[in-house]
Amino acid sequence: MTSHPHRIVFANEKGGTGKSTTAVHVAVALAHRGARVVAFDLDHRQQTMCRYFENRAETMRRRGIELPTAHCHVVEGMDEPAMDAFLAANSAVADFVIIDTPGRDDPLARHAATTADTLVTPMNDSFVDFDLIGQVEGESFKVKKLSFYAELIWEARLKRSRTSIEQNRAQMDWVVVRNRTGYTEARNMARIEQALTEMAKRVGFRVAKGLSERVIYRELFPSGLTLLDKGHLGDLGTSHLVARQELRGLVANLRLPDRLAERIPEPAQ
Template sequence: MESRITVSQSRPHRIVFANEKGGTGKSTTAVHVAVALAYKGARVAAIDLDPRQRTFARYLENRAETAARRGIDLPSANFAVYEGDVAGLEELTAKLGENADFIIYDTPGRDDELARHAATEADTLVTPMNDSFVDFDLIGQVEGETFKVKRLSFYAELIWEARMKRSRATIEQQRREMDWVVVRNRTGHVEARNMTRIEQALRELSKRVGFRVAQGLSERVIYRELFPSGLTLLDKGHLGELGTSHLVARQELRQLLQSLNLPAIAGAQAQLELA
């Protein structure tokens, strides 16, 4: 285990994975980011805000069971599942955040009061999406013939307003400005012309509302296969022999972490890279 990351701020850095549409790889991405930070020595806490699905929580429960069964150490996160009101969520956040450098929120794939609150309070907001105009519709609507962006969605307007409010309060509250990252997941089987149109629409919309675009995790069977054991692509030595596609997937995760631009030891971003 490497020396622990020290995030130079008074409160844990909030990383929120949010998308009102399901099936975008949100929980898988959140788990891999949490484990990656834990491997780097960061103290990671997490809150699963989807008590019905509990995908994030179940993944880490499976991970703990595997670690106990095999008698091995698997870096992980201190986590809780929450269902309640906003005040209670902030109380839980304060409790878990007392001994955390990062706190990760996995939100449900639907419109939800707690998800909206978590998103607007994020330091880093991660919105995974598939390369589809069905998913793009979450953040913006396009013309049917030209594919030009014609208006923002309610969700994009919500985040825009939250970012503007945060920007005005940043100095007074000693908080960093919100960094919104739209992550393009599952692009492996996307038709080239559609991919180009999505890229153009994202580029146009990003200029309007100020999000960044990052390449995420491709569609791979390995992610579904790892869920029952709670293992991740980072658990070298516990996965058996990996094929070329698995090594490529690990490189994708490394690039995603770099793209998130999270706080690192003494501000050195390179120390968040995976070995």
């Protein structure tokens, strides 16, 4: 077993960016590979991620099937030290820890973001969402300043770089995921891409293509199934197959470690 589960935090202080949907699908994609995945839902009001896994468990029970999945815990009524202890106690044997945060300003969400090995910030292709990480000029669309959130992550990455060797942890990889790109006007998409490229150079995040706005993602929630659950979804149309490839591309672009290859074999009895 590896000494430290790889922690993937999905964080965006704006709602409606597809954060929980992306988190669930990445968790299930890792479970399909044979990884041991433990999930923590910091949005104790909505509990979208844990509700998804509850629906998945109910579908398995009702159909009498086994599907790769993750154990999900709701984090509520804790301060930062208590949450850190809770996560550590419930993920000791995990390969990956998935943390979904609420789409609002939240102290525990900010703390979780600073502890990520991979920080995923989903955003819709709009300057309303871009404002989370930086502000642009109204005429030129040039980046004029970082947001408080971007500065927070920048400081966290600097702190990690100073302690990564002694803690045996790699640098934080920050990935901004562009969801719903198909619904953005071409000229505006180019402006956002230009601003993201400029901001990425300043702050040091990577940009990855995310999930389009497809009805299938919303339709799957009641059953807890995902696009990777072949043989359990019925007949899929072309758009669904395209969405599956889209998801696989996103997971590949996250460049997550191969924790199965890193496992130390159990000693022979």
